[in-house]
Amino acid sequence: MYISEELKANCIAIDKKINECLYFIYMVAMKTNCSLLLVDLIVWFLLLGNVLSNDYTTFKKLVLPPSVTGPESAVFDRGGEGPYVAVADGRILKWQGPTTGFLDFAFTSPNRLCYFVSCFQPQLSLSVSTTKNICDGTNDLKLGPICGRPVALSFNYKTSDLYITDAFFGLLVVGFNGGLATQLSGGYKYLSGIDVESYTGNVYLTDASLTYGIRDMTKPGFKPDSTGRLLKYDPRTQRVTVLLTGLSGVGGPSVSSDRKYVLVPEYMNNQIQRHWLQGPKKDTNEVFLTDCGSPKNIKRAANDGEFWVAVEKLVQQSPVSSEPHGLRVNGSATVLQTVPLPQFLNMAHNVVQESNDALYVGSSHSDFVGVYTN
Numbered sequence: 397m398y399i400s401e402e403l404k405a406n407c408i409a410i411d412k413k414i415n416e417c418l419y420f421i422y423m424v425a426m427k428t429n430c431s432l433l434l435v436d437l438i439v440w441f442l443l444l445g446n447v448l449s450n451d452y453t454t455f456k457k458l459v460l461p462p463s464v465t466g467p468e469s470a471v472f473d474r475g476g477e478g479p480y481v482a483v484a485d486g487r488i489l490k491w492q493g494p495t496t497g498f499l500d501f502a503f504t505s506p507n508r509l510c511y512f513v514s515c516f517q518p519q520l521s522l523s524v525s526t527t528k529n530i531c532d533g534t535n536d537l538k539l540g541p542i543c544g545r546p547v548a549l550s551f552n553y554k555t556s557d558l559y560i561t562d563a564f565f566g567l568l569v570v571g572f573n574g575g576l577a578t579q580l581s582g583g584y585k586y587l588s589g590i591d592v593e594s595y596t597g598n599v600y601l602t603d604a605s606l607t608y609g610i611r612d613m614t615k616p617g618f619k620p621d622s623t624g625r626l627l628k629y630d631p632r633t634q635r636v637t638v639l640l641t642g643l644s645g646v647g648g649p650s651v652s653s654d655r656k657y658v659l660v661p662e663y664m665n666n667q668i669q670r671h672w673l674q675g676p677k678k679d680t681n682e683v684f685l686t687d688c689g690s691p692k693n694i695k696r697a698a699n700d701g702e703f704w705v706a707v708e709k710l711v712q713q714s715p716v717s718s719e720p721h722g723l724r725v726n727g728s729a730t731v732l733q734t735v736p737l738p739q740f741l742n743m744a745h746n747v748v749q750e751s752n753d754a755l756y757v758g759s760s761h762s763d764f765v766g767v768y769t770n
């Protein structure tokens with residue numbers, strides 16, 4: 397009996413669904429009458445591969461250019477290229493492999509096209525000649541209105557358009573050639589999370605607050621209020637509608653792979669809500685998960701119907717101490733896997749993005765994208 401490397405790899409990858417693999421081998425064995433010993437050996441191989449390939453303990457860094465920080469998002473295009481990251485200085489960078497590193501892909505602020513000081517508001521009294529010089533590498537939020545601060549990214553995989561939320565410029569979109577993004581909707585205090593549902597093209601957004609912006613969050617004693625919202629942008633009507641209000645510390649949302657619902661994390665309330673988009677519960681909300689720690693961001697996992705949730709998990713009551721983890725959960729809110737992310741301790745707002753059997757982790761405080769593999 398011959399079982400190709402490809403089949404083995406597939407069996408391991410299709411989320412380690414051991415039973416399916418065993419069943420498949422059993423069927424092949426039945427057809428070819430191969431010896432039981434050989435079947436045993438292959439089963440053993442797959443089990444071993446499965447155990448070894450599921451713990452994400454190998455870590456490496458994709459390092460950002462000098463003095464660039466804050467990759468709060470790490471997404472891949474439909475060709476699997478990337479990650480694309482939104483960084484604190486207003487750019488969206490694309491990983492070009494280890495020899496080249498990250499290069500400019502897009503930006504959100506039209507001010508970044510300026511070449512002369514006259515472009516700027518006079519009160520900033522800037523003396524450098526191009527905005528790129530001023531902006532690149534900065535993490536000064538005072539420059540946000542000039543440089544932009546893209547926060548979250550999501551591709552429409554049908555059109556290859558990249559949708560962007562920016563803390564100063566609202567919702568934007570840029571084509572696969574990059575460059576200056578086009579604003580689709582503005583006037584928000586702080587748009588934070590985003591997820592594009594590629595089938596309809598609908599864009600799900602989270603608006604952190606009606607009262608505070610990203611610059612308020614760094615002030616001493618700041619506490620998020622409960623005015624966060626889940627919004628939907630419909631590209632056909634170009635209208636934004638409100639789906640959910642009263643959210644406290646809302647992070648990045650995620651639409652389920654069957655498009656029936658969207659999950660919305662609230663890190664101040666330590667819970668995830670589910671807003672139904674289809675079916676008998678359409679337009680209603682329910683609490684999806686509560687005892688998972690403080691959830692920051694949710695992304696669809698490679699397995700259909702599953703998600704990765706970036707959480708801060710309480711590990712000690714007094715003194716209070718929490719650690720970042722990635723949780724893999726399914727549509728029944730069962731936690732299937734917990735992966736510690738020790739390299740992101742005290743780095744706030746993480747995102748966990750699965751791609752090609754690896755977990756890509758970004759953070760508002762890091763100068764790298766972390767890659768966890770087996």
Ligand SMILES: *[C@@H]1O[C@H](CO)[C@@H](O)[C@H](O)[C@H]1NC(C)=O
Nearest residue numbers: 701726727728729730731732
């Ligand atoms: C989630 O996982 C649990 C445990 O494996 C399982 O019982 C449940 O059916 C799963 N739910 C879905 C929707 O797949």
